[in-house]
Amino acid sequence: MAYQALYRVWRPQRFEDMIGQEVITRTLKNAITTNQISHAYLFAGPRGTGKTSAAKIFAKAINCHHQVDGEPCNECETCQAITNGTLNDVIEIDAASNNGVEEIRDIRDKVKYAPTVADYKVYIIDEVHMLSTGAFNALLKTLEEPPANVIFILATTEPHKIPATIISRTQRFDFKRIAASDSYERMIYILDQKKVPYDEQAVKVIAKAAEGGMRDALSILDQALSFGDNEITLDNALLVTGSVTHELLATFVGQTLAGDTKAALATLQSVLEAGKDAERFTEDIIGYSRDLLLYQQAPQLVEEAEMGSVSEDFQKLASQTPAQTMYAMINELNAIQQQMRYTTHPDVYLEILTIKLAEIGQQQGQSAPAPTAAVPAAATANPAAVQSLQREVEQLQQTVKQLQSAPANTTSTAATSKPKPRVAKASGTKEVNLAKVYPVLGSATREKLNQLQEAWPDLLNCLSVTQRAVMKVSQPVAAADSGVIVAFDYSFLYQRATTDSELTDALENGLDRMIGTALPVVFVPKDEWPVIRKTYLAAHQAELQEHSDAEAPKEPQADPVVSKAEELFGKEIVEVKPD
Structure with missing residues (x-):
């Protein structure tokens, strides 16, 4: 008999x-044992799960x-016929x-006939999201009123492309990506x-390269067996997957963090000369950087993902690397990775x-605080620069003391005297464009914000997976006919969103479809939003007073700041407290 691939030979039968x-x-x-079988199921999830x-x-x-027990x-003859694909039912x-209307109509006509051998006639429609709109409509009536003893099982990798009318008539099961440890244990069992x-470390490399797909893992394992003459070694696994060793990744990342x-570049050259795939190498660096960042907060998650193989060098590097540096590196890696998809020169x-990663490492090294013992040497090298820095530090300390000792009621006066204040920002963070924020605040209403908040989940579903990941930790905080203000929980995601013109276009186009108006979108960090809002109200107090007098000259005078706050955020939220 001809050779069969591993994923076909070892396909689950129970x-x-x-x-x-x-x-x-x-x-x-449990559904089978209790005889609670539905007429239609939807199996959704990544490939090979x-x-x-x-x-x-x-x-x-x-x-x-x-x-x-449901197994x-x-x-029996029926089971073997289904396994071999020879049962007509x-x-x-x-x-x-087979995505046309005619094919589905043919199913609709034949579904009326009773099964010939089995108890149930089962239709398994794979990649169902590929059906046309007409085909979905033809299938809808059959799913709504199915004949007796007929079961539909729809399988798809993209459930968001299936109409809601189809999904609502099925029992949905979401298959998750398979953990690398589970793939590893299954491959060990097969070997x-x-x-x-086999080399256990080689099997771990294959399990991680499969990225959650059991079929992909067995396909790579099959390829490694052919390459290694029926033997699995670490070198063969690295060559087949295009990956590099953890030691080489640690060396490269350590050199860039050190600014060397x-x-x-010499390490990179050795990687390319060994025939490693450029995109795969970038993926490995992203994964390694992500693990460094994650290990600082949740070491157990990384240890589980790496199946217990966390080296001392990795632990040391994670403890010495600031989180801000890792944010900057991951952002740079992601940007380069997107550009590499459209080039014929990935090596460049x-x-x-x-070079960019090394520059980030150099900047971190320069911004790191120097030990006290090193000050005399620095002073000897450049005493004028040190004296200038000391004077600036003294001035900053005096300013901080003055601000701390200032009474609370001077806040609004200080804000009025500085019409364009700047909120303190972390190094490398883009400043908020107040010229775009203030016009929106000037005409914002609670009704408009409520309308936008209702449409916000549907708007996010229209974005791509990457864009949705960036916007997941954001929410609209103000809205008007002139624009929308969106606040981000994390400053590094705000930084990324402000530089992503495609994301802004997608949001504005989505708003056009959802609410009928393509409103300009302005991003702000969430921690700076209260200061921006308070500063605006204080700076425009006189203007708000005039507007209030013009609209209601005979009504009792109200605080214009309170009125504007109630207009922006609703009376039920605003609480006025006496000074």
């Missing part, structure tokens, strides 16, 4: 053989007369190549069954990336 989907398999088994396998196992289990026997359809010698551009971008 629910208990499925990896990493315990909640889904348990739910389906077991959607089609679960559909076939489910089809066997509901038609098997010898099933135990098929895999020995279990129909598997690829919607990518032991095949009695193939020459050494980092990698060299530019190395």
